[in-house]
Every structure is written in structure tokens, then in C-alpha cells.
Amino acid sequence: MARVMVAMSGGVDSSVAALLLLQQGHEVAGVTLKLHDGREAGEKSTRTCCSLDDIDDAKRVAGTLGIAHYVFNYEDAFVEQVIDPFVRTYCLGQTPNPCILCNRFIKFDKLLVQARALGFDYVATGHYAGIRQDEDGRRILTKPKDLAKDQTYFLYAMTQEQLGGTLFPLHALIKGEARRLAAAHGLITARKRDSQDICFIPDGDHGRFIDAMTDGAGGDFVDAEGNRLGTHRGIWHYTIGQRRGLGLGGLTEPLYVVDIRHEENQVVLGPPSALFSEALQADHLNWIRPLTQGQSMRVNAKIRAAHTPAPARVTLLPDETAEVVFDEAVRAVSPGQAVVFYDGDDVAGGGTITDRTKIQHGRTQAL
Structure with a gap:
């Protein structure tokens, strides 16, 4: 049996992950990552993770299970690797995904390195995902039994080394089964609500959070030809496809955010037909199933969670x-x-979307 450090967020899923590993005979310890104090936005939320209250819940679950529990302070790394890039990306007129950054740089990098330095064989989490080996011995990230809870989109950036050092005990469970197991073993997280908001923005208002961290200013709403339609509050308040919260009155037809021009500080509005793209470009790629230059692959591509x-x-x-x-x-x-590439239930790879494009005369062109 292995020594396993379970990342315990204070929620039901990571609690049950620890329980299952104990039942399998592993030597288990729990750790909760202190990433922030959970109250930066001035409100308490029950729909985020990693707050001080969550640390207390994880510690109580560890006590019930009879395992050691640790708290690692990763606040500085979290600011550098997650919060600062989150703010920078929004200020460039793009839409980041902080959970992917946290998984890539914190949970399956910094934590895995520290766990191994302490003599643990694996890190485990409560993610709904699976890991298998293919015929060539490569580790493949794959969808879980509970497809409604599939979290592989957020995990596509894991390397072979990280996949080899990680366990996902919930891969064969349905969410309801996890809650029933937690209740049957007296875990206080059994009925705790799932976290959904961005963990470091408890009130869910990312625009207000960035307002407090930037000196940027509002600018113009324009149409595709550059005609002024009104004033926006700052480009970080908007994302492609957004309709609500524009603050524009007297429109004769529904308008959506169809582009963001950060250099001109403009938010471009247009009809719903302008939202459709035939192609996209992506960089910062990670291939779980390798692809060579010039090679193509048929996939199912997922462009948001x-x-x-x-x-x-x-x-x-x-x-x-x-x-x-x-x-x-x-x-x-x-x-x-992120755009994530699936081959059936397996994750082939993924990357960060840089541009959306159209097909013209057989070639892609930026919109």
C-alpha cells in the first residue's frame, strides 16, 4: 500500500476521497492549502473553497477519519501563479480560468513536489476524473463515471509525471453515492454545498475585484464599424457572448459582446450571428496523447467548462x-x-485560446 496525501478542500468530495483511500488500505494524511483568507471581496460565501472555515471543516473530517491533517500556506504562490495572471488576462480583454491555473501550478505542481519531499507516493484529490494507462504505457486522463460532474476540462494541463503521481478516488462514483458515503461515516461535509464561485472572489463579482486592483478606466462600446454606442465600465467586466449587464438603453435589437479590443479600450457589440466562429487558434499546449508538427487529429473540442x-x-x-x-x-x-481535445472519453490535450477565426478560400483568417 502507498502513502497518500489527500488535498482536502473542506468539501464532501475530497472528504470521501480520503475515506475511500483509507478503506483501500493506504496510509493517508490530509492537507488543506491556505491560498487566501476567503474574505477579500468583503463578504462570506458558502460556495467557494479554501477559506478559513473550509480549513476547519477539513480538520474535523480528518479527526473523524483518524488521520493527520496539515495546512500548507501557499498564499504567495497563489497570488503569483493564479490571481495576478487572472487580473492581467482580463485586462487584456480575455477570459481566464483560474481553476486551471491553480491545478497546473499549485495542486499538481507545488503540492506534489512538497508531498514527495515529505515521503508520500501520491497526491489525491476529490476531482471527478480518471487516469489509465494505454498500450504504450502512457498515462491518459479520462472522463469519470459521473459525466455530469466531469472535471477533466480543468485538468488537461497535467503532465505525465503529474498523472503518475496523482490518484482520483472518485472516478467510479456518482455524486449522490459520495454524499451517502460521507453521511454513513458521520462526515460533517456530507450535506455541504458544492463550491461554484471563484474561490478568491466570494461574492462572485470579478469586475469589482479587478476594479480594486487596477488603474484602468472605462471606454467606448462600439459596433463592428467603430461607431460609438455608449460607455463601458472597463473591459475586464465583459466576455464574449455577454448580453446582460451592458447598461445600454434604447436598443432596437439585442446586442452581445462580440469582440474586445484592449489596445483601443473598446468593447464591440453586435448581433448574435456575429458570435459564431468556424475555427480558433490556441497556444500553451499540453499533449497527453502526443501530436507531431503538421499532424492532424479528429477530436471533440470543448471551448469552455x-x-x-x-x-x-x-x-x-x-x-x-x-x-x-x-x-x-x-x-x-x-x-x-481553454480549449480541450477529447478522443472519446480520453483527454488528448488542450491549450489556451488566442484567436477565433473564419474559413475563407480554404484558409483560416482572424475575425
């Missing part, structure tokens, strides 16, 4: 970026978000 993956062809270009051409145009491709 709530998106149903769409059939596409991905090609690795000579500059180590990827071109993704969809079978049918997709709505609201947002630079800054």
Missing part, C-alpha cells in the same frame, strides 16, 4: 500553436479560455 464538445480537426502548426477547425461553427469562442 459548460460547452458540449464539438467535432473538429486539430492541427499542430510549426510554431507549436494549434489550429482547430470545427465541423460546424461554434458560439462565443473566448480568447483566454
